[in-house]
Each structure stands twice: as structure tokens, then as C-alpha cells.
Amino acid sequence: MKVLVVGAGGREHALVWKLHQSKMVKKIYSAPGNAGISQLGECVDIKLDDLKGLADFAQRKSLDLTVVGPELPLTLGIVDEFVKRGLKIFGPSKKAAEIEGSKAFAKEFMKKYHIPTASFKIFDDKDKALDFLSEAPFPLVVKADGLAGGKGCIPVENFSQAEDAIRKTMVEKIFKEAGSRIIVEDFLEGEEVTIMAFTDGKTIIPMFPSQDHKRIYDGDAGPNTGGMGAYAPTHFVDERLMKKIYDEVLEPTIFGLEREGRIFKGILYAGLMLTEIGPKVMEFNCRFGDPETQVVLPLLKNDLVEILFSVIEGELELESVKWKDAFAVCVILASAGYPGKYEKGKEIFGLAKVENDALIFHAGTKLENGKFKTDGGRVLGVTGVDSSLEKAGSKAYLAVDRIRFDGMQFRRDISRKGMKVKGRYF
Numbered sequence: 001m002k003v004l005v006v007g008a009g010g011r012e013h014a015l016v017w018k019l020h021q022s023k024m025v026k027k028i029y030s031a032p033g034n035a036g037i038s039q040l041g042e043c044v045d046i047k048l049d050d051l052k053g054l055a056d057f058a059q060r061k062s063l064d065l066t067v068v069g070p071e072l073p074l075t076l077g078i079v080d081e082f083v084k085r086g087l088k089i090f091g092p093s094k095k096a097a098e099i100e101g102s103k104a105f106a107k108e109f110m111k112k113y114h115i116p117t118a119s120f121k122i123f124d125d126k127d128k129a130l131d132f133l134s135e136a137p138f139p140l141v142v143k144a145d146g147l148a149g150g151k152g153c154i155p156v157e158n159f160s161q162a163e164d165a166i167r168k169t170m171v172e173k174i175f176k177e178a179g180s181r182i183i184v185e186d187f188l189e190g191e192e193v194t195i196m197a198f199t200d201g202k203t204i205i206p207m208f209p210s211q212d213h214k215r216i217y218d219g220d221a222g223p224n225t226g227g228m229g230a231y232a233p234t235h236f237v238d239e240r241l242m243k244k245i246y247d248e249v250l251e252p253t254i255f256g257l258e259r260e261g262r263i264f265k266g267i268l269y270a271g272l273m274l275t276e277i278g279p280k281v282m283e284f285n286c287r288f289g290d291p292e293t294q295v296v297l298p299l300l301k302n303d304l305v306e307i308l309f310s311v312i313e314g315e316l317e318l319e320s321v322k323w324k325d326a327f328a329v330c331v332i333l334a335s336a337g338y339p340g341k342y343e344k345g346k347e348i349f350g351l352a353k354v355e356n357d358a359l360i361f362h363a364g365t366k367l368e369n370g371k372f373k374t375d376g377g378r379v380l381g382v383t384g385v386d387s388s389l390e391k392a393g394s395k396a397y398l399a400v401d402r403i404r405f406d407g408m409q410f411r412r413d414i415s416r417k418g419m420k421v422k423g424r425y426f
């Protein structure tokens with residue numbers, strides 16, 4: 001079987017790594033891929049938004065399966081384009097992907113189907129937004145409607161901060177057209193967790209719950225990033241809470257989308273805040289999370305190809321997905337300056353030394369004359385897997401300490417939050 005993985009990050013490297021273990025897979029392509037992926041498959045230079053180019057490639061090579069990592073091609077309709085041509089592809093249709101592509105759509109949808117989420121208002125007009133904010137109770141958050149790479153949410157504590165947020169999103173357009181419509185919603189407090197689920201639109205199978213670390217510095221300080229590390233499973237979600245999340249969030253979402261004529265097949269990702277009064281949805285994503293995928297896939301026992309096909313064929317069976325009795329911790333190594341302007345082209349040392357101890361998933365890397373160099377904000381994900389969260393974390397950090405590149409920054413406290421909670425629920 002020949003497979004194409006669309007994307008270029010750590011998530012896609014983890015997908016390629018997992019697919020590579022399948023006996024059914026003989027050849028893997030990745031578009032555009034990265035230096036790490038090029039060690040397991042062939043990278044082809046086709047852009048993420050070139051849907052026709054990707055479908056032409058799949059046709060020309062008679063590929064058996066295409067797996068889409070990032071949201072952009074999904075929200076542009078890559079699945080519809082492939083299906084139209086009779087090509088097998090894993091992911092939701094354009095209509096279903098709108099659950100991620102438009103936060104305004106997602107919020108209205110949640111309201112209609114009574115899915116717990118923060119109270120909100122939607123604005124297309126900045127003066128109306130400012131009017132509302134002049135009398136609103138703070139704290140609040142201001143969010144861009146469209147895709148903003150995980151950075152489109154601005155917390156505001158008073159009117160002057162809110163004014164600033166409105167100016168940045170709606171006037172200066174720092175998120176481009178994604179910010180011409182905004183959502184203002186209540187600021188939620190609690191632990192943030194990720195629940196990803198496989199679904200064929202009828203059956204829903206949640207994966208291990210995981211926890212990302214969005215902020216750049218230890219102790220959740222500093223600006224938001226695309227994610228500085230993750231661990232799974234997280235004790236913050238026990239079996240009872242998982243059932244509640246299934247009943248109140250996952251099931252009504254998948255059934256609601258079906259009723260709206262937007263059958264969802266693929267990965268539904270719920271970004272949840274565990275508030276005092278229960279879990280609330282902050283956002284839905286229509287694909288695997290990054291870095292969460294880098295900790296969840298290493299714990300999956302199944303052949304991933306089998307699950308992906310059963311989703312595509314609408315034959316996903318309950319109880320078919322099995323997990324290892326283990327924990328995984330992933331530490332992201334980022335370039336100096338990230339999440340702002342960052343440096344590139346620094347040589348990465350020590351990768352060969354850690355190959356046997358930790359999983360190294362590349363994100364922003366390139367190969368130049370046989371040397372790995374940095375080529376993005378998030379450079380590498382280093383994942384340790386072991387029988388406890390403590391051991392998995394130690395493994396990851398032992399490897400991290402043997403890797404270096406100029407200006408390398410990372411958090412020292414990935415998974416520490418999870419260790420405060422005792423007992424194992426999954």
C-alpha cells in the first residue's frame with residue numbers, strides 16, 4: 001500500500017512513524033514533509049493549499065490512502081476534491097471541517113445543540129463590539145473567527161485591553177481575514193485538556209486524554225505558542241469525566257453535525273477547560289492535535305492504517321482501539337525568539353545519541369549536506385514513553401539534555417502538572 005501524509009510538522013512525523021510500522025504500508029510520501037520524515041519516506045514539494053496538485057499526485061502515483069495533518073487543506077476542501085476523484089482520504093469534508101474553520105459557526109452550533117461552552121457574542125463590526133465591551137463584565141477573551149495557528153485568542157482584563165485587542169484583530173488585522181469577525185466570550189478558569197476521538201460519523205472512539213502546554217515559559221507564563229509539550233494520559237480526566245465529556249460534548253457534536261448535513265469523519269478534537277461547574281469547550285479542531293499526537297500515537301497498540309480505513313468506510317467498531325499500559329511525555333525544542341520572530345539555519349547536534357532512548361519527531365528542520373538544521377519555530381518534539389508519567393518525563397528530559405542547537409529553548413516542567421494528581425484512570 002502507498003500512503004501520502006499531507007503536512008510538515010511533528011504531528012505529521014508522528015503519523016508517518018506510526019504508519020511506517022504497519023505491515024500493509026510499503027511506501028510513504030509526504031507533502032511537503034520535513035527532514036525527519038525524509039528518513040522514513042519520500043518528501044514531495046507540493047504546497048498544503050494546492051488541493052489539485054495533491055490530488056493529481058495521488059492519482060498519478062495510484063496512492064491507496066492520503067492522511068491530512070493540518071487544518072488548512074481540510075477547511076479548503078481537500079477531502080471533497082479527493083472523494084470527487086474516487087481517491088481514498090482520511091479527514092472531514094469541507095462542510096464538516098467548518099467546526100474548526102469558523103469559531104462563530106462552532107459557537108452557534110454549540111448553542112443550538114446545548115454543548116457546554118463559554119457564553120459569547122459574535123461581532124462583524126468593531127463599533128458594536130466596543131459598545132458591548134464598554135459595559136461587559138471582565139475578564140473576557142477576544143478571538144478571531146478564522147484560523148490563527150493557535151494564537152488567535154486574546155485574554156482581556158479591562159476595557160482598555162479589550163480596545164487594544166479589537167484594534168489588533170479588526171483594524172490592524174494581525175490575523176488577516178480570520179479576524180474580520182470576532183467572538184467575545186467569558187474567560188474560563190481551570191485545567192485545559194485535549195480529547196481527540198476517531199469517528200466515522202456514527203461511532204465515536206475517544207483516544208487517551210492529553211494535556212498540551214500552550215505558554216512559552218515554565219509555570220504557564222508568557223505568550224501562547226502552538227504548544228510547548230504534552231503528556232498522555234492525563235489524570236485530570238478520569239473515567240467518569242470521560243463519560244460526561246462523551247455524553248455532553250462528543251456525541252451531541254457528531255450527531256448535531258449529521259443533522260446539519262455535515263457528517264464528520266476523521267478526528268474530532270475538543271479543546272476543553274475543566275471548570276468548577278464542569279467541562280466546557282473552548283474550541284473544536286477537525287484533525288489531530290500537535291503536539292498531542294506526538295504523545296497519543298506512541299501509546300496506540302493498533303495498526304493505524306486499519307483504524308483510518310474503518311473510519312473512511314464508515315465501519316468503525318466500538319472496542320476496536322487498544323492502548324498501551326504506559327505514559328508518554330513530549331518536550332518541544334524551539335528556536336530562539338519563538339513564538340515571535342525566530343532564527344533559522346542552526347545546526348542540530350546530538351540526535352544520533354538519543355535515537356534509542358526517546359522518539360524524536362521533527363517539525364521545523366531541514367537536511368543540508370547531511371546535517372540537520374533548524375528551519376522553523378518549533379524544531380523538534382522529544383517523546384519519552386515509560387510505565388509511569390515520572391519515568392516517561394525523565395526519559396524525555398535525558399534525551400533533551402543531549403540535544404543542542406544555538407538558542408534552543410524548551411520548558412522544564414512538561415507533565416509536572418499531571419504528577420500532582422495521583423492514581424491512574426486509563
Ligand SMILES: Nc1ncnc2c1ncn2[C@@H]1O[C@H](COP(=O)(O)OP(=O)(O)O)[C@@H](O)[C@H]1O
Pocket residue numbers: 118141143147148149150151152153185186187188189192214224271282283
Ligand atoms: N474562554 C476562554 N477562557 C480562557 N482561556 C481561553 C478561552 N478560550 C481560549 N483560551 C485559551 O487560548 C488558547 C487558544 O484558544 P483556542 O480557542 O484554542 O483558539 P486557537 O487555538 O484557534 O487560537 C486556548 O488553548 C486557551 O489556553
Ligand SMILES: [Mg+2]
Pocket residue numbers: 150271283
Ligand atoms: Mg487551540
